[in-house]
Amino acid sequence: MITQGLEGVIVAQTALSRVDGARGVLIYRGYDIRDLARAVSFEEVAHLFWYGALPTRAQLDALKKQLAQQRTLPDAALNVLRALPPTTAPIDALRTLVSALDAGRPLTPPDLPQAIALTAQTPVLLAAFDRARRGLAPLTPRPDLDHAANYLYLLSGEIPTTAQVRALDTYLVLLADHGLNASTFAARVVASTGSDLYSCAAAALGALKGPLHGGAPSRVLDMIEAIGAEENAETWMRGALARKERLMGFGHRMYKTTDPRAEILRGLARDVCAPAFFALAQRVEETGLRLLHEQRPAERLYTNVEFYSAAVLHAAGLPKDLFTATFAVSRMSGWTAHVLEQVNHNRIIRPDAEYVGPAAQSVIPLDQRA
């Protein structure tokens, strides 16, 4: 008896986050995501994951200092960066550069200082790649800027506005962890073999790239742009469904009601997006929900986190093709915390498969095979 897609199969214990898909609730270490999104920064969430508690002011300052000190890239990563063609997809560049961070080091078990360094370096790598593909030299990270603000600064060379920083920081808080999603599972599988943190992160990045996981938000923006005007939404979306295409930004394995992160991001998008763009996005959302509920009532398809992620990241000033990789700027904190959790309670993850191939066969010598 197999369970397609491992739906509902419990394969690990975690104290990091819990998704209650029936009620539309997401918890990080006991805190409701709605409360966290209102009150804490990305760095506070990272502290919560890595140290088990929200930080005091002194602990937060110490973590911010550590993150800022780790933003320098090693030569191996800079050399690989220069070798990447400018046409490389940013998520592929990030996966390659994360591997390069570890070049020449002996195999060491994942530890907290590495988790902090890797999380600090992820946006630096991404911004350096984005500038390199535009023919620009990387900028020097600013120790006075927090994670979100420094990332935006390293991309543009300009100090971002308060609204841009708030949009990105809230996004980073919301996306930091989500139970045993595909990329986190991939990271934990690699960790369970005794491998290093960089290999875990590279595996997670490979999983995140897929359009069914982290690759959706740029496609949401493509969809909204292709629809172009509110009155086109119904015809466009009916056409896509008739062609058996999936509407990006809807549906989720866990949530059978609205994803709480989508609700928070909708509110944020209302504040930070151009009013005409927000009105169009909202019409697209309403139309998509109506058509999906009309055509697939049994599936209970609702807006997922990716729908308004696209609008918020767009308003924060990020180019569309950086959206998936920017998801990793946030999720690196969750991935690394899961890897450390796996290492602390490890047994190799090695499930079984039902064999459905041919019955016993005899080997025919090579020159006698038809």
Ligand code: COA
């Ligand atoms: N648009 C249209 N149909 C959808 C849909 C969507 N966004 N999401 C699911 N469905 C349909 C599927 O086609 C499937 O019908 P079928 O069995 O006739 O093919 C049915 O609903 C169940 O889908 P399934 O892929 O089995 O659900 P899942 O729980 O395994 O997958 C997702 C969840 C997220 C992969 C899926 O909803 C999806 O592809 N969404 C669009 C991509 C997206 O937004 N990804 C970001 C996720 S945060």
